[in-house]
Amino acid sequence: MDLFSSSVERHREMNAPLAWRMRPQTLDEVAGQEHVVRRGAPLRTAIERDQLHSFILYGPPGTGKTSIARIIARMTSSHFEYLQAVTAGVGDIRKIARDAADRLKFYQQPTILFVDEIHRFNKSQQDVLLPFVEDGTLVLVGATTENPLYELNSALLSRLKLYILEALDTEAITRIIRSALQDQERGLGGLNITIEEEALCRVAQAAQGDARMALNILDAINNSFGGSNANLLITSELVTKVAGKLILKYDRSGDYHYDTISAFIKSIRGSDPDAALYWMAVMLEAGEDPRYIARRLIVHAAEDIGLADPSALALATAAASAVEYVGLPEARIPLAEAVIYLATAPKSNSAKTAIDSALAQVRAGNRVKVPDHLGDTSHRLAGPLLGKGKGYKYPHDFGGYVQQDYLPMELGEVSFYRPGPHGYERDIQRYLAQLHPEKKG
Numbered sequence: 001m002d003l004f005s006s007s008v009e010r011h012r013e014m015n016a017p018l019a020w021r022m023r024p025q026t027l028d029e030v031a032g033q034e035h036v037v038r039r040g041a042p043l044r045t046a047i048e049r050d051q052l053h054s055f056i057l058y059g060p061p062g063t064g065k066t067s068i069a070r071i072i073a074r075m076t077s078s079h080f081e082y083l084q085a086v087t088a089g090v091g092d093i094r095k096i097a098r099d100a101a102d103r104l105k106f107y108q109q110p111t112i113l114f115v116d117e118i119h120r121f122n123k124s125q126q127d128v129l130l131p132f133v134e135d136g137t138l139v140l141v142g143a144t145t146e147n148p149l150y151e152l153n154s155a156l157l158s159r160l161k162l163y164i165l166e167a168l169d170t171e172a173i174t175r176i177i178r179s180a181l182q183d184q185e186r187g188l189g190g191l192n193i194t195i196e197e198e199a200l201c202r203v204a205q206a207a208q209g210d211a212r213m214a215l216n217i218l219d220a221i222n223n224s225f226g227g228s229n230a231n232l233l234i235t236s237e238l239v240t241k242v243a244g245k246l247i248l249k250y251d252r253s254g255d256y257h258y259d260t261i262s263a264f265i266k267s268i269r270g271s272d273p274d275a276a277l278y279w280m281a282v283m284l285e286a287g288e289d290p291r292y293i294a295r296r297l298i299v300h301a302a303e304d305i306g307l308a309d310p311s312a313l314a315l316a317t318a319a320a321s322a323v324e325y326v327g328l329p330e331a332r333i334p335l336a337e338a339v340i341y342l343a344t345a346p347k348s349n350s351a352k353t354a355i356d357s358a359l360a361q362v363r364a365g366n367r368v369k370v371p372d373h374l375g376d377t378s379h380r381l382a383g384p385l386l387g388k389g390k391g392y393k394y395p396h397d398f399g400g401y402v403q404q405d406y407l408p409m410e411l412g413e414v415s416f417y418r419p420g421p422h423g424y425e426r427d428i429q430r431y432l433a434q435l436h437p438e439k440k441g
Contacts, residue, residue, distance in 0.1 A: 017215075017216065017219055018180060018187065018188070018215045018216070018218060018219035018222075019211070019212045019215035019216055019219065021186040021187065022176070022179070022180050022183065022186055022187055022215055023067050023070065024064065024067045024068075024071065025071070025074075026071065027044055027047065027068075027071055030064045030067060030068060030071075031064070031168060031172040031175055031176055031211065032063065032064070032166065032168035032169060032172035032173075032211075033063065033064055033068075033165050033166065035166075036068075036163050036164075036165060037068065043055070043163055047071075047072055047075055047076070048075070050075070050076050050077055050078065052072070052076065052078070052112060052139050052141070053139065053161055054133050054138075054139050054140040054141070054159060054160050054161070055140075055141060055142075055160055055161040055162065055163055056118065056141075056142045056143075056144060056148050056152075056157075056160050056161070056162050056163065057069070057141070057142070057143045057144070057163050057165060058143075058144050058145075058147070058148055058162060058163070058164050058165065059145070059164060059165025059166060059167070060145060060165075060166075060167045060209060060210065061145055061210050061212065061213075062168070062207075062209070062210030062211045062212035062213055062214075063165040063166065063167060063168060063209070063210070063211070064165060064211070065116075065143035065144075065165060066116060066143060069082075069114045069116075069141055069143060072112065072114075072141065073112075073114070076112060077109070078109060078110040078111060078112045078139065079100070079103055079109055079110070079111045079112070080111075080112050080114065081096050081100075081111060081112065081113045081114065082114050082116070083096070083113065083114065083115045083116070084116050084117065085115050085116060085117045085118050085119070085120035085121050085125075086117055086120045088115070088121075088125075089125070090124060090125055090128050093125060093128050093129055093132075094128065096111070096113060096138070097132040097137055097138060099111070100113075100132070100137050100138050101137050104137065110136075110139055111137070111138055111139065112138075112139045112141060113138045113139070113140050113141070114141045114142075114143070115140065115141070115142045115143070116143050117143065117144060117145070118142030118143060118144050118148075118151075118152070119144040119145070119146040119148065119151035119152070121152075123153060126152060126153050126156050127153070129156065130155055130156050130159075133156065133159050133160075134159055140160065142160070148160075148162065166209075167208065167209025167210070168207075168209045168210070168211055169209070170201070170204045170205075172211075173203070173204040173207050173209070173211065173214050174200050174201075174204055176211050176214060176215065177195070177200060177203055177204070177214055177215075177218060178200075180215055180218060181193055181194075181195065181218075188218070188222060191222070191226060191232070192231050192232065193222065193226065193232045193233075193234065194231075194232070194233050194234070195233075195234040196233070196234065196235050196236065198235075198236045199234045199235050199236045199238065199239050201236075202236045202239040202240065202243070203217050203218065203239055203243070206239065206243040217239065217242055217243050218234075220242045221234055221238055221239065221242050224241075224242065225238060257288075260279055260282055260283055261279075261283070261292075261293075261296060263275075263279045264276060264279035264280055264283065264293075264296070265296060265300055265304075267279055267343065268300055268304070268339065268342050268343045269300070269304045269347065271343055271344060271347070272343060273339065273340045273343035273344055276339045276340075276342075276343045277336060277339055277340070280293060280335065280336070280339055284328070284332060290323045290327075290328055290331050290332075290335060291320070291323055291324070293323075293335060294316070294319055294320035294323045294335065294338075295320065297316040297319060297320070297335070297338050297339065297342060298313065298316045298317055298320055300316070300342060301313040301315070301316035301317075301342055302351060302352070303349060303351070303352045304347055304348075304349055304352075305342060305345050305346070305347055305348065306348045306349065306350055306351040306352070306425075307348060307350065307351060307419065307423075307424055307425050307428060308345065308346040308347055308348035308350075308420060308422045308423035308424060308425050309345040309346055309423045309424060310424060312341065312342055312345050315337075315338050315341050315342075316338050316342065318334070318338075319334045319335055319337065319338035322334035322335075323335065345423070346422035346423030346424075346425075347420075347422060348419075348420035348422055348423070348425050349420075350417060350418055350419055350420050350425065351417075353416075353418070354416045354417035354418070355416075357416040358416045361411070361414065361416070365410075365411075368408060369408055369410075370408070371405065371406075371407075371408060371409065372386075372387045372388060372389075372390055372391075373389060373390055373391040373392040373404070374392065374406065375387075375388035375389060376388060377389035392404075401435055419432065
């Protein structure tokens with residue numbers, strides 16, 4: 001690189017966004033991912049020994065996936081190729097693989113292919129990539145914000161090691177912000193900028209674990225309020241002006257959506273109304289469709305409470321009706337009422353277990369034959385000619401109950417419904433025990 005080119009590159013770097021300039025240059029600078037990049041960790045050892053295996057970096061935005069890849073590019077003696085999955089095609093993959101094969105054959109130099117947003121690769125692209133990863137022509141390093149268990153095909157996934165990067169905690173974010181304010185070369189250390197502790201916490205809160213977002217907020221504050229200002233004091237008011245209202249990271253079709261609804265339902269099932277209300281508040285604040293929440297409450301009422309409290313299903317259905325009728329924000333109140341009721345109700349999954357057991361029995365059996373005494377007798381000749389209804393005992397003629405068989409004879413003794421020991425099911429248990437004393441449990 002000549003002097004002019006070097007000067008242009010230096011100018012570009014210094015005028016790049018703060019988040020770009022403050023990218024980690026070494027593994028020690030990667031914040032919040034010590035479980036992956038600490039000394040002695042398997043990935044770090046492989047990088048330092050220049051003996052990389054194919055792997056995936058999976059985590060939220062702004063957690064260091066691309067930064068780690070760039071550090072690998074600087075540290076390795078292998079040839080490094082970079083692909084954006086959203087713009088790359090099958091032809092790009094094949095060309096890189098051909099060049100990699102030649103490089104390995106003639107110079108014994110491995111090739112590392114970094115694919116950013118690898119979840120954007122379709123099945124055909126993944127199938128093309130597979131044999132080159134399998135035979136070692138390419139060492140694949142992929143980065144993704146989407147769950148690779150669902151986005152990558154099983155054949156490719158089985159040949160990759162998975163490293164999970166976590167959203168950065170407040171301590172890591174504040175450390176990055178302080179570093180950017182103090183760094184004389186890449187950061188804002190040459191400017192007289194100070195930040196209040198409350199403002200620091202506000203930036204960390206607004207960033208929601210995303211280092212890039214935190215640095216972008218800092219950059220925007222400096223660009224908007226720094227300038228000729230000799231002494232810039234960053235207050236929480238300035239942060240609010242730039243960052244605006246806190247917008248939760250919540251993708252209705254992504255991992256966080258399913259993880260949040262899972263935490264919500266498990267909190268209700270675990271009889272923790274405070275946790276259940278918190279997770280519902282997260283969903284509502286993030287813009288989740290309240291009808292989706294209401295549908296999950298109806299399912300939960302039947303699946304996890306059932307006959308331990310028969311009113312639970314009625315209340316959940318009423319809450320769903322209220323959501324349709326009044327909408328948000330008022331609908332949050334009947335939803336909260338239903339959540340509290342379901343969380344504090346006795347629990348039983350006996351209805352779910354019963355129908356699943358019955359379905360398993362039907363699927364495992366042969367042709368189902370209805371016993372003659374239970375057959376349809378609506379036609380006047382069904383009994384005389386076909387024997388339908390013969391021997392049937394009408395319970396009301398016996399005071400409401402009479403012992404007789406209601407299952408096909410070939411099934412023998414089976415039991416699908418077993419009432420639990422909580423709530424109204426205790427009464428059901430006692431009632432059935434009186435009717436069928438011969439059945440134990």
